[in-house]
Amino acid sequence: MKSFLLKSVLVLVLISFTSCSSDDDTTDNSAEVNQVVGEWQMYRTENLEAVIDQWTGTEWTYVDQWFKNVWEDSEILITFNNDGTFTEFYATVETANGTWEKLEDGRYSYNYILEVDNTNEVLVGTRLITVHCDNTFSVITEGDDRNVAYYRTRNTTECSDLITYNLE
Structure with a gap:
């Protein structure tokens, strides 16, 4: 027993x-949880522009100044899918698409798929995404720190207190 x-x-x-x-x-x-999967709405852009400063008597001098645009109900949308693809929309009209991936440093990147006969320079270059919280991220084009776009999940309020904007 x-x-x-x-x-x-x-x-x-x-x-x-x-x-x-x-x-x-x-x-x-x-499966790894990817923070960018879902539908996102652009709510803000910031651009660093060279503006006329003063006349020296022979030429104008310029200084860099940040400008911002803020939209409450933007129709600029981007949807990231689990399969590593994305689609951009203006309202319900598809405007562009491409692929995305998670980078080793924790950020994400995405690139547009360009047709041979359509070489729109605005769509050229790798976009880098920095996630600020579970519903807000910012995007810059690699090598261009003069333009930043901010996205939030639809129908939410962005986590602005966690973001250092260039212009308040």
Whole structure:
């Protein structure tokens, strides 16, 4: 009887260890949560522009100045899909599409798919996304720190207190 109880306890312990390791493996292999998947609405842009400063008597001098545009109900939308693709819209009209990926530094990047006969320079270049919170991110074009676009998930309020804007 002692032998039977000992073997039963041993079998139960082995089953519980097997169950735990199986659960742990499932957690380790679960799909990564990508913070950009979903529908996003542009709510703000900031642009650094060279503006006329003063006349020197022979020429105008220029200084850089930040400008901002803010929209409450923007129709500029972007949808990131789980399969690594995205689509941009103006209202319900598709305006562009491409692919995105998560970078090693935790940011995301995306690139437009350009047709050979359509080489719109505005769509050239890798866009870099910095996530500020669960519903807000900013976008710059790689190598261009003079233009920033801000997006939030639709029908939410952005987390402005976590963002350092160039212009308040």
